[in-house]
Amino acid sequence: MRSHRSLQVFIACALLAGCTSRSETPKKTDKPAVPVLELTRQNATLDRDYAGQLEAVQNVEVRARVAGYLDKMLVDEGQAVHKGQLLFQLNQAEYQVKIAEAQASLESAVAQQQSAAVEMDRVKLLVDKNVISPTELKLSRAKMATARAAIDQAKAALANARLLVSLTSIRAPFDGVINRLPFKRGSLIEEGTLLTTISDLSQMYAYFNVSEREYLASIRKRRDPNKLVVREVDLLLADDSAYPHKGKIETTETVFEGNTGTIAFRATFPNPDRLLRHGATGKIRLTTEVDDAVLVPQKAVFEVQDKNFVYVVDGGNKVRTRSFVPSSRVDQFYVVKSGLKPGDRVVYEGIQQLRDGMAITPRSLPADSLKILFASAQ
CATH class of the missing domain: 2.40.50.100 (RNA polymerase II/Efflux pump adaptor protein, barrel-sandwich hybrid domain)
Incomplete structure (x- = not known):
């Protein structure tokens, strides 16, 4: 019995010693293998979506006059x-009465003018015979002018009454x-009173806001071929389906919004089937082209105090943080303005586990992988 207990104690000690020796054995640390992408220059067509508001080319209130x-x-x-x-x-009844009243007034004015004309002829004859004073003729002529003015006034009243009748339709x-x-x-x-509104839906205006930087880039497109070139725009409807007709940017507003620093662009879309309606919303997809652009995937970028950084792999396969300045951000890519150049090797993903100066085992992605990534993002 005693020998059996001794055996158990020996086995337990042996197991404990083995566990202790294993826990004290240092682990071997390997260099992490991370995908690395070499930057190149390439031509790219980039799409960017903007919230848009649709309006009919004409949307007019119809009110009773x-x-x-x-x-x-x-x-x-x-x-x-x-x-x-x-x-x-x-209902035209009361306005028809006004026409009748105006017509009667006109007839009365005409009669008064005829009476004044007869009176003037009589007075003229008596003046010629020196029967009455010439001042009587002047007075008669003044009455004649008053009668003619009454006719003009009656005609105007009649025209106004007829206008009121027409306005009932x-x-x-x-x-x-x-x-x-x-x-x-x-x-x-x-x-x-507002009776209804009428919308001309043959064409639709789509308004969308762009930043001042994008506005300047679009204005300079004809002067510098390396700038973003604005072309036709597409429309995505509220259910994210593509509208079958393309639109064209026609004009911009003249004032930037102070709160947002943006300016409104206006694109016109044909609407032959009247699918688009006034007041609807959608996304305006603006297609731009960049020549010889250096693109960096968004996955490879991290931000520190509003600055953009990537891990660049040096000749000794160590990662170094480097800041860069993007000219724009479209979809899942940054277009590099400065700080990076073709030939730089940047860590594509797994940047969370890295720190500056760490040695890695680079797993190079194919040379055309950026084009494949960009195509898949579209």
Whole structure:
């Protein structure tokens, strides 16, 4: 029994000694193997998306210019209309009365003018015979002028009454689509009441904001071929589907927004199927081209105090931090302005485990890997 216990103690000690010896054995540290990418110059087409607001080329409020009861509604919401088409009809009864009153006033003025003409001829005859004083003729002529002015005033009143009648018929100012109709037949409409809006959807404006740097780059595109060149733009709809027609940038606003430091660009898109509607949103995809650009993948970059850094591998396979200045950032890449050059080897990924001066085992990526990465990002 005692010998059995001694054996157990011996085995336990042996196991403990073995564990102690293994824990004290130092581990062998290997140089971490990380993917390394050699930078090259290349031509690239870069896409950048901007939040866009869509507006119809014309979106006009249709308001009543006279008051009255709404007798007829000849259109419905969403209906396409043509220029000059009758949309609403207000009751004309009271305005027809005004026409009759104006017509009667005109006839009365004409009669007064005829009476004044007869009176003037009579007075002239008596003056010629020295029966009455010449001042009577002057007075008669003044009455004649007053009668003619009354006729002109009556004609103007009649024209105004006819205009008011015409304004009870509300017509489309251009080809477009009817929007919401807030009133129903029989409603009392006041002068200036908003009856609906009409949108011309044949073409659509898309407004999007770009930074001052991007604005300057687009302005200088014709002077310097190495700058970003703005071409046609694409539209991504709210469900991220691509709109089938391309748009073109036509103009910009003239003032930068003080809060954001951006300026609005306007692109025009054709809308033959009226798929796009006023007030919709989407993404404007701006395609730009850079020649002989040095691209750095976003994975390889880390930021310290708003500066961009990468790990560059030197001739001894040690990593060194280096800052660089990007000219732009598009998708998953930086376009290098300064600080890096073709031939530099940068760590592509795994930068979290590195520190400055660490020796690594570089795992070189193929020379065309950056092009493959860029193509996959598109």
